[in-house]
Amino acid sequence: MGRRLRIGIDTGGTFTDVVALDEDTGEIITTKTPSTPADPAEGFLTAVAKVTAAAGGDAAVTGLSHGTTVATNRLLEDRLEDLGLITTEGFEHVLEIARQSVPDGYGNSYFWVKPPRIVPVHRVRAVGGRLDHTGAELRPFDEAGAAEAARWFRDQGIRAIGVCFLHSYADPGHELAMREVLRREHPEAVVSLSCEVLREYREYERSVTTLVDAAVKPVMSRYLRRITERAPARLHVMKSNGGVLSADEVVHQPITTVLSGPAAGALGAAYVAGRAGLGSVVTLDGGGTSTDVAVVLDGEPTLTTEGAIGRHPVKIPMIDIVTVGAGGGSVAWVSPESTMKVGPRSAGADPGPLCYGGGGTEPTVTDAHAVLGRIPPHLLGGEIPLDVPAARAGLEALAGRLGLTVERAATGILEISAWNQANAIRQITVKRGLDVRDYPLVAFGGSGPLLCCRLLDVLGLPAALVPVNPGNLSAFGLLTVDVKNDYVRTRVARDAELDLPAVAAIFAELEAEAAASLDREGFPAARHRFARTVDLRYYGQAFEVRVPAPPGPVSEGFRAEVLRRFHDAHEALYGYCYRDDARHPVEWVNHRVSGIGPIDRPRLRERPSGDKDPSRALTGTREVHFGDGWVAAPVYERALLAPGDVVEGPAIVQEFGSTLPLHPGFRAEVDAYGNLLVTR
Template sequence: MRLVGVDVGGTFTDLVLADTETGAVMIHKVSTTPEDPSIGVVEGVLGLCARAGLPPSAIDHVLHGTTIATNAALEHRGAECGLITTRGYRDILHIGRHQRPQHYSIRQRIPWQATPLVKRRHRHVVTERLIPPKGEVLVPLAEDEVRTAARALKAAGISSIAIGFLFSYLNPVHERRAREIVLEEHPEAFVTLSSDVAPQFREFERFTTAAMNAFVGPKVRDYVARLEGRLADAGLAADLHIMASNGGVVTTASVAERPVVTMLSGPAAGVLGGAWAGGLSGRRNLITFDVGGTSADIGIVTEGAFSEATARDTWIAGFPLLTPMIDIHTIGAGGGSIARVDEGGAFRVGPQSAGARPGPAAYGRGGTAPTVTDAHVVLGRLIPENFLGGAMALDVAAAEAVIDALAAGLGLSREAAALGVLTVVNANMANAIRSRTVQKGIDPRGYALVAFGGAGPLHGADVARELGIREVVVPPHPGITSAMGLLTSDLKYDALRTAFQASNGLDLARIADDFAGMEAEIASRLSADGIDPRAARLERAADMRYAGQGYELRVPVEPGTVDGGLIERAIARFHAAHRAEYGHAFPEALVEIVNLRVVGIGERPKPSPPKPFPSRSLGEAMVRMTEAVFAVDGAPQRVATAVFARERLPLGEPIAGPAIVVQTDTTTVVPPGCTLVADAGGNLLITL
């Protein structure tokens, strides 16, 4: 079976082809086409097939990580949306909660007020009311009011409509009937129900999630349809699956209905790829460090498992979203990040990026701003004739010119300015990792740093040194690790029920019914995707908190009959999780079960572990000697540096830094004082 993984980045689109029978792996990169990423995707797939000598029809599956939804939210370029909600709740999307991004600022920018997903004039209210605890109908839905609202939105040119009613997570009957009426009046509308995308309590977050789905939905739906059409026109009959934020892949039909599940599509694939690479060398505690052209994404893998973001942490573009996501932190720091002196005289690098076009000056496409990539070129850490395996020439003179202009403004030498660019961006990256580790009670020194992406191996050792991390893992194909992560993914679907039960009065029958209902829902979705539910893996979980707390912690619930012992063991896990997260627990306190969850996982074919390159001598692996600039006693100094071809490195033979390792998709820098070893798992291990 032949699998293709495609990850669209800000600068390059990365592709990998894996044959599950022969174990062969081939990689490819093309420039991203920002005007329509599907163009670059299909161009890359066809280029990959040509390099492999295969007809497009030979590809069985295409797995895709996309940033369409993320970019639409970050750039606030989505659909003009409407909202139909319960009378009296028109302004929930504007009011939000008492928490604000900056508690004490009177001049702060509040995203949901400054750039609303739904303008107030397009928010309509209707009469209806459901009541807890089971969602009984107190006031019937005023269907004529829904019809009037649908007509008004259609007349205003609104074709994407969110419907969010109070307590619909307990009973979706009113939302579903409202959708039927809206489609009767406005058949071409894209309709989102809050009970479909986020069936849980917290109406502000639930309504916001529904509004975000409506905001990004048409753009994502149209992109996926274009991509399917282009792939078919190119002769591919392969199944297309899209990476979701939860670390699984879903069908295009699911994405068309719930595009909000792809908000962290690309970064999620990177965490999977990093975990896969670390596992090749037996490392299970990992910090994944994915640095591309525009951003750096950080994830945490503990004992081989990645953590999912909690309700208090799932924010995209300043909006809270109730959708399952891997816990990933992203900052604007990458190879295209622009170095500048700001209005206050401070030296900054990023978050602004030169992007794919014109890109860094060294790309020779007309870029005029100094970037991180230009600094690497000036310092001799990127070898011009080996960039992208020699497929792309670097303009050294252009890189020197932009760094010289920066240096003149700073009163520094060319080399000192370039080192300053790297020092600042490395500090930014290290601080981002601290925010996900040290600030959460995790000691990064007990983890290995998995450095990948086109720029990750250039920075991995320096960032690890700042954090006290002793080992850096560079995957077999660092520049396309996210694309490889796509190939290691499974079909994954989430179901959720809000329970609101206290430990002193549990309704075990209701809990059992909720789990059974969710498992049936998951089985139905897997069956629709051609997966036998009996072969799928179901995982239960519960969100719990102490009575009076505002947020929950998620703990696993073992399979089997729901009885008192099963729930007691889950509550014991909650106490342990609370102690690990906050440093204390209250075993005698009342515990609330807030949400119940089921995750359904349908396993997919996986690529074989990479075969190690034939071992050669160190002399055969050396390409040449060069001079690269490193900081020695705080000052830039040119140091004789050996350049090696990765595919020729002997296994297990240590190489003392400084050294540079080149390959098609990235360059690995081994600074002075570090040692590199190529291991049998296919990784490079850098020890500090």
């Protein structure tokens, strides 16, 4: 009998990473293959074939977990044509009015121009009918007007439609009736209802979130259909909330996948860091196109519902991730003011950096690393040879425009890239009340470890952890993820007037919905887990603070515990709270339940200690420029290092999918699991 493999596949902008877990022995097999941006499904299927071949021709695939950027790219590239909105009569301009907020604050808003709406006003149709905030019907649903709107979209050839009626979070009846009208009058339409996408208040965010779901539903449906038709096992897709869901289910809620790949990386980093004894860390996932950073507190990545993809606010539960255009393929260019810039434009996988020899014409971050000797003259163990002379020629042209030497220009590119990454880390820590100097860095992704020494200097971080196979950590993270679905209801009430039986009924309804989803995923009732959270605020505040709520009966003790957690969280976030102050009553706003189906995680095994002599891993030397001139740096093969080994910089530690340039004044120690702990 052959091996039984559970496979995780993360499709990035440049490479598709794949990790297979042998379910009988616990062995982990990793590899990479170039991504295929024109048809991501081809790269996915190639990755499956490549890893199963590496495991042996008779290997059987028992499960597939996938992190994908298909939905994200659709939004970032603004390819959202053929999209319409149906809303409540009188609210046709909800997208035009939007919010009062201005990017970067009012000090920089003088020249700010409101971006185009996700749906222009001429593709918005209103339908009569009105509910109040409790769900009570004030005016009946206008079925004749609904039919007229449906026929208008049909005649215009608009087939992706979002439906968002005022207060449908309280009662979905009018939206469900609108769907029936669309099925009758416009059967080819792909329809998203706000009561199914985001059943909570704030009509602008709910409208945009629903429209984003409708926009990506057709492309995600086609993509998942292509994969599932040829996949050797049942497919699960990574969601932004830190869980996975079967492809059959996720096709009905594609918006939940908008941060699919980065979420898997944060979870994989949290798992590896936890086993290494680091409960709270900053994660940095460096890819070819961008870098994603997140914060892990006590073993769990932080969540938010205030996220955005590009210019579109997406109010769904997602791991709190900040993305910057600072990947290996980020292009270096000269601004009209004759200053050097790096990113956010990327050479991607096609044509790629100059040194890939794929027709690239502009120098990138990867080219700068290659010219300075910080990466080997080939990638993926020799599969991708690098054309270093081509990279140097491109950098010479850039350096000539700036009046710099090639080495100064290349060092400048890497310095700008490091500061871009550092600013992203500050954004996700300092802006949230966290002292970045308290958190070690987990650096992974193909380009993540390349600048980690510089980031320790810039940010004052205590250490950096570079996991085993860092280039494949996002794919590994997919094997550590539980099945998870989120449900929400809005019911605004002051704490003094809180109807505990009504709150209990809301949680019971949400838990029943979550249980039904877990049943469809094949989890028996005994394995169902439910996590409750509540969004609260002080009366008069515009936004809420989310806190975990205890399981069990919704009693006075439940209420008191939620209030205590809210006051504590508010004080931690903002430096103050109004505990026991009747002048500032608390409001309960949103009630949430996550249904969780736990999976068996891979077990990281401790490795046998070596003789603390890293010279066994020494493969030679290479001329490397660390910013202060060329040095002959020893090159170590990471796979030959053992726990207890210490490598002193300047040095290069390289492996199949990534490289760690160890700057002068830094050291890397191998821990019991094979991780590299980098310190000054």
